Amino acid sequence: xxxxxxxxxxxxxxxxxxxxxxxxxxxxxxxxxxxxxxxxxxxxxxxxxxxxxxxxxxxxxxxxxxxxxxxxxxxxxxxxxxxxxxxxxxxxxxxxxxxxxxxxxxxxxxxxxxxxxxxxxxxxxxxxxxxxxxxxxxxxxxxxxxxxxxxxxxxxxxxxxxxxxxxxxxxxxxxxxxxxxxxxxxxxxxxxxxxxxxxxxxxxxxxxxxxxxxxxxxxxxxxxxxxxxxxxxxxxxxxxxxxxxxxxxxxxx
Amino acid sequence: xxxxxxxxxxxxxxxxxxxxxxxxxxxxxxxxxxxxxxxxxxxxxxxxxxxxxxxxxxxxxxxxxxxxxxxxxxxxxxxxxxxxxxxxxxxxxxxxxxxxxxxxxxxxxxxxxxxxxxxxxxxxxxxxxxxxxxxxxxxxxxxxxxxxxxxxxxxxxxxxxxxxxxxxxxxxxxxxxxxxxxxxxxxxxxxxxxxxxxxxxxxxxxxxxxxxxxxxxxxxxxxxxxxxxxxxxxxxxxxxxxxxxxxxxxxxxxxxxxxxxxxxxxxxxxxxxxxxxxxxxxxxxxxxxxxxxxxxxxxxxxxxxxxxxxxxxxxxxxxxxxxxxxxxxxxx
Amino acid sequence: xxxxxxxxxxxxxxxxxxxxxxxxxxxxxxxxxxxxxxxxxxxxxxxxxxxxxxxxxxxxxxxxxxxxxxxxxxxxxxxxxxxxxxxxxxxxxxxxxxxxxxxxxxxxxxxxxxxxxxxxxxxxxxxxxxxxxxxxxxxxxxxxxxxxxxxxxxxxxxxxxxxxxxxxxxxxxxxxxxxxxxxxxxxxxxxxxxxxxxxxxxxxxxxxxxxxxxxxxxxxxxxxxxxxxxxxxxxxxxxxxxxxxxxxxxxxxxxxxxxxxx
Numbered sequence: 001x002x003x004x005x006x007x008x009x010x011x012x013x014x015x016x017x018x019x020x021x022x023x024x025x026x027x028x029x030x031x032x033x034x035x036x037x038x039x040x041x042x043x044x045x046x047x048x049x050x051x052x053x054x055x056x057x058x059x060x061x062x063x064x065x066x067x068x069x070x071x072x073x074x075x076x077x078x079x080x081x082x083x084x085x086x087x088x089x090x091x092x093x094x095x096x097x098x099x100x101x102x103x104x105x106x107x108x109x110x111x112x113x114x115x116x117x118x119x120x121x122x123x124x125x126x127x128x129x130x131x132x133x134x135x136x137x138x139x140x141x142x143x144x145x146x147x148x149x150x151x152x153x154x155x156x157x158x159x160x161x162x163x164x165x166x167x168x169x170x171x172x173x174x175x176x177x178x179x180x181x182x183x184x185x186x187x188x189x190x191x192x193x194x195x196x197x198x199x200x201x202x203x204x205x206x207x208x209x210x211x212x213x214x215x216x217x218x219x220x221x222x223x224x225x226x227x228x229x230x231x232x233x234x235x236x237x238x239x240x241x242x243x244x245x246x247x248x249x250x251x252x253x
Numbered sequence: 254x255x256x257x258x259x260x261x262x263x264x265x266x267x268x269x270x271x272x273x274x275x276x277x278x279x280x281x282x283x284x285x286x287x288x289x290x291x292x293x294x295x296x297x298x299x300x301x302x303x304x305x306x307x308x309x310x311x312x313x314x315x316x317x318x319x320x321x322x323x324x325x326x327x328x329x330x331x332x333x334x335x336x337x338x339x340x341x342x343x344x345x346x347x348x349x350x351x352x353x354x355x356x357x358x359x360x361x362x363x364x365x366x367x368x369x370x371x372x373x374x375x376x377x378x379x380x381x382x383x384x385x386x387x388x389x390x391x392x393x394x395x396x397x398x399x400x401x402x403x404x405x406x407x408x409x410x411x412x413x414x415x416x417x418x419x420x421x422x423x424x425x426x427x428x429x430x431x432x433x434x435x436x437x438x439x440x441x442x443x444x445x446x447x448x449x450x451x452x453x454x455x456x457x458x459x460x461x462x463x464x465x466x467x468x469x470x471x472x473x474x475x476x477x478x479x480x481x482x483x484x485x486x487x488x489x490x491x492x493x494x495x496x497x498x499x500x501x502x503x504x505x506x507x508x509x510x511x512x513x514x515x516x517x518x519x520x521x522x523x524x525x526x527x528x529x530x531x532x533x534x535x536x537x538x539x540x541x542x543x544x545x546x547x548x549x550x551x552x553x554x555x556x557x558x559x560x561x562x563x564x565x566x567x568x569x570x571x572x573x574x575x576x577x578x579x580x581x582x583x584x585x
Numbered sequence: 586x587x588x589x590x591x592x593x594x595x596x597x598x599x600x601x602x603x604x605x606x607x608x609x610x611x612x613x614x615x616x617x618x619x620x621x622x623x624x625x626x627x628x629x630x631x632x633x634x635x636x637x638x639x640x641x642x643x644x645x646x647x648x649x650x651x652x653x654x655x656x657x658x659x660x661x662x663x664x665x666x667x668x669x670x671x672x673x674x675x676x677x678x679x680x681x682x683x684x685x686x687x688x689x690x691x692x693x694x695x696x697x698x699x700x701x702x703x704x705x706x707x708x709x710x711x712x713x714x715x716x717x718x719x720x721x722x723x724x725x726x727x728x729x730x731x732x733x734x735x736x737x738x739x740x741x742x743x744x745x746x747x748x749x750x751x752x753x754x755x756x757x758x759x760x761x762x763x764x765x766x767x768x769x770x771x772x773x774x775x776x777x778x779x780x781x782x783x784x785x786x787x788x789x790x791x792x793x794x795x796x797x798x799x800x801x802x803x804x805x806x807x808x809x810x811x812x813x814x815x816x817x818x819x820x821x822x823x824x825x826x827x828x829x830x831x832x833x834x835x836x837x838x839x840x841x842x843x844x845x846x847x
Binding site (some may be wrong): 335338339342343355358359361362363364397399402403404405427428429430431432434435436438439441442444445566567 | 806
Binding site (some may be wrong): 055080086090101104149 | 737745747748758763840
């Protein structure tokens with residue numbers, strides 16, 4: 001059950017001169033169970049702030065975020081997150097990273113590793129079980145990060161531009177892999193990205209946000225069946241629609 | 254690899270080339286030796302060396318030596334004999350007011366200098382903490398005594414006296430070497446059982462109510478020489494007239510001190526930043542004597558040399574001619 | 586792998602050669618140019634002094650005594666320094682209060698603490714350990730707290746998302762392992778500095794044994810060849826400590842750091 005309801009969310013920060021910078025204004029969004037939603041927008045539109053609030057890492061000034069009817073008050077194991085920067089614990093091996101969440105839950109040793117190994121297989125990195133993150137490439141590290149986030153079997157998976165630092169080929173490959181994993185594990189996914197291409201490839205719905213103040217400009221429904229062909233005319237058409245919207249700073253209706 | 258072989262060969266050839274301790278290269282004395290422009294005198298802050306302090310503060314060193322070509326006289330203070338002698342070995346001092354024992358150890362490792370006059374005899378006290386019931390040397394068994402470093406007069410006399418009284422200075426007591434400042438600090442803080450120090454330190458302790466004087470060094474070794482006047486070999490060879498005058502000025506200062514004790518105490522307290530009342534009580538209670546005739550101290554000093562040799566502090570037996578130059582002292 | 590080993594072998598031989606040449610130069614300068622053992626004892630003088638000191642047997646007791654002083658000082662520095670560094674690194678307010686005090690105390694050289702070491706702790710082994718503590722504790726505090734401060738926020742947040750939410754657990758599972766390289770560096774520096782304080786620590790009569798104590802002893806007797814023996818011993822042991830860090834600690838506990846750049 002991964003229903004996410006965001007209602008009347010507001011967030012602002014105090015600037016040095018005393019005035020307030022409004023980051024999010026009256027944001028409302030519903031994400032259905034098992035949906036793959038991409039949040040797309042330029043820098044400063046508040047998408048990372050939004051994601052952090054869903055994660056429970058930050059709290060909002062007003063409004064509410066509820067998962068399956070329960071308000072989110074702080075980080076909790078039902079929500080997993082893959083960060084933009086490399087967030088694997090460098091002092092732990094790959095398997096120990098994946099098992100970390102289970103360790104925190106007090107799961108006994110043997111069971112921990114059994115579960116962790118399942119997720120390791122899921123991301124196709126079994127032969128790197130005992131390697132350290134420093135020995136892995138960027139793409140491999142993010143795959144481990146996904147496995148680590150999934151190990152606690154969360155209902156909602158948050159991803160903050162996880163493939164942003166990778167080269168195009170690895171990126172495409174990982175997008176495929178992510179969709180496979182999503183189809184297998186049936187999680188609700190909220191995925192932040194800069195890339196229109198990525199959003200059109202991955203999402204059921206694309207939520208386009210604009211900055212100053214951060215708000216939802218428009219939501220696109222992508223009904224193309226998966227796996228999607230990046231070279232097809234429908235794909236290109238959708239891309240163009242989204243790009244146009246963004247380039248006109250959300251003024252097209 | 255060639256460099257390595259060369260290095261090893263060099264090492265082997267020159268092994269054993271360093272001169273044995275005790276011999277020095279004598280510089281050639283030219284027709285007219287270069288005039289001494291600045292004279293540096295080393296001393297320690299003890300009332301043993303009050304003659305030096307008086308002469309310095311009254312400007313007599315400068316006054317008396319100017320006609321002999323000395324333009325400037327400066328002094329250097331040392332906390333103890335061994336450091337003073339190290340400075341002299343390094344060439345920093347021309348003259349030193351120093352304990353005879355540290356001079357001997359330095360002489361034994363090659364110092365080019367000689368004793369030309371005495372400075373004082375006796376004048377150190379054994380001070381014990383008030384909590385100790387002192388009935389004699391055996392009361393010191395199991396105790397820790399702070400005193401000057403190994404090789405000093407105090408260390409030498411203390412060990413010798415303990416041995417003569419059947420107290421083993423290594424096994425029955427702990428003799429802890431430290432600077433007089435640290436020793437006084439330790440006993441004032443009640444952290445050490447006893448200290449054996451030259452005047453005026455014992456009075457500092459007594460006046461603070463932290464100890465009692467139980468033995469004068471003269472009881473340990475009657476009429477023992479303490480400080481002596483040492484002059485560099487260079488000065489002796491090239492400027493005997495300066496050496497003569499140094500002794501004369503010293504005697505002048507001694508005579509003046511004895512006649513003007515209170516004023517001398519003030520001068521001393523000002524120079525060394527000691528408390529005047531400590532200096533005064535020290536002068537009242539000590540068993541020290543200022544005396545400069547070196548002939549009187551030949552035997553005690555030779556005895557020290559032997560004691561130090563027996564203790565293993567010096568590696569060879571020193572002779573009278575190596576230690577003294579008695580030609581400069583003239584009875585007035 | 587072969588090239589790496591060959592390069593290591595070459596470095597080792599170059600190092601040994603450098604030392605040999607230095608020794609020869611020293612011998613030459615001392616024996617031929619200066620010829621005054623007080624001013625500069627030659628390596629051969631030092632070697633013969635070393636053998637006679639070993640024959641006397643005191644050297645081993647000296648070594649043991651110094652190691653005890655050092656162990657007390659370093660142990661205390663770890664006990665005080667690491668918790669303090671953790672608290673300061675974790676809590677900004679405490680850091681703001683404590684940091685000025687540390688910055689004031691740190692520049693005071695350990696030697697200057699001798700009078701108070703005597704006054705507070707007397708002439709005991711602990712007193713000597715205290716002087717070493719003064720030298721060793723500051724690098725530990727500073728490196729520990731900068732290590733904690735430098736823990737990337739993303740690790741802490743990833744930890745929270747994975748269920749590690751209590752402060753105590755965050756310190757234990759996230760901050761401490763992340764800060765460990767810094768903490769280890771601090772301990773390594775502290776070991777070096779603390780060992781250097783040994784000579785100051787043994788200056789004021791806490792014992793009749795000790796590498797530092799003997800150094801002053803032979804200095805008082807103007808036997809500089811023995812002084813050099815003890816200087817070299819102090820240097821070699823300091824080096825040994827550092828090598829333990831470099832080859833054992835770093836390899837065993839911090840191997841996760843070696844990454845793409847070997």
